[in-house]
Amino acid sequence: MIYSNQNTAAHHLHEIITRVRATNGTIAEAWASALDTEWGTHEFARRHSEVVTLLQMTIRQLGALPERSRARCERHVSAWWTAVMQPVVNWTDINRSPLGIIDDDKLDHLESAAELISGNLTGSDAAPRGGDLSEMTARCEEWIALLQSMGEDEIDGPVRAQLISQLRHLIWLVDHAGIFGGARVAEEASTVIGSLARTGATLVHMQEGSQTGWRKALLALVAACVVFNTAAPILQESITAGVGFAREIANVVQDTQGNE
Known part of the structure; x- marks a missing residue:
């Protein structure tokens, strides 16, 4: 399988969160669907922990950007963290829509950060050039x-x-x-x-x-x-x-x- 230049942790974090928001049901059901596994299982915990790792990588890689780009992106990190963790929300609450985990503007900023990381760090671990795995x-x-x-x-x-x-x-x-x-x-x-x-x-x-x-x-x-x-x-x-x-x-x- 060949992967495109849109291969950063931030790109895939953006894609996963976008899939969660586009899924009907509870937040738990939406995350399970986005990660293609069953809610509450060991495999779900394993996969969601990798999403957290993608967020961690994104935050770390922002530090390699030019100062103005870094500062602009870092203002939105807490919103991305909240979208992944939902710390004060019952994930199984039927009255809470997955669409509400993050607003469009904050999600758009994550995609912009992904493009900045890709443009500045292509060829590094942060943005591999692709190939057959x-x-x-x-x-x-x-x-x-x-x-x-x-x-x-x-x-x-x-x-x-x-x-x-x-x-x-x-x-x-x-x-x-x-x-x-x-x-x-x-x-x-x-x-x-x-x-x-x-x-x-x-x-x-x-x-x-x-x-x-x-x-x-x-x-x-x-x-x-x-x-x-x-x-x-x-x-x-x-x-x-x-x-x-x-x-x-x-x-x-x-x-x-x-x-x-």
Whole structure:
């Protein structure tokens, strides 16, 4: 699936809130419909928490805008937060329409903020350029298989479990990119790469085969992410994590971008 330049967290937050407002029924029913899941379930909580993350990303990315644009957008943040959280409203009240969670003007300002983020930050994690996410899923599945194949003498069980959990969540985000968007995938991918790189730098008892597999798998995941997104955040995560083969990562990035 190919994603357009309208791929920021703010764009997808705007789309989700717009769907909620356009749905008949209670606020709870409207959110369940917009997130394509059942109200009150674990899956609903998981998906709505990702909406909160989209809001958090939007607020953070406003700080990267030019001062006047940032100040203009930040005046409306509390209205966007209220639309997502509805803290003083009974979500199941049949007398409250989803249309009332935010007014048109505040919602329009969210869309304007999305365009400003996209225009100023295209190619970063905030506004990935798009691409085929299937390769990222395949690389994550290979990582899970590698981690599961390693013995307890090579990697501690809790460390393995945490990495696998992160990888599975990244796969889940790819599967639901139509709802939460590419920016959320890009941010999580950079975080996962950083976690894998940091862990690889600290494991001292890996077998030779595991060391080779770890290196190849990390470079393959970097390549898959570069196809989807810019290289800068990935390189930053990896170098900060203390990867000893940053030059190899840079070469993979250069080769991948050269083939685009």
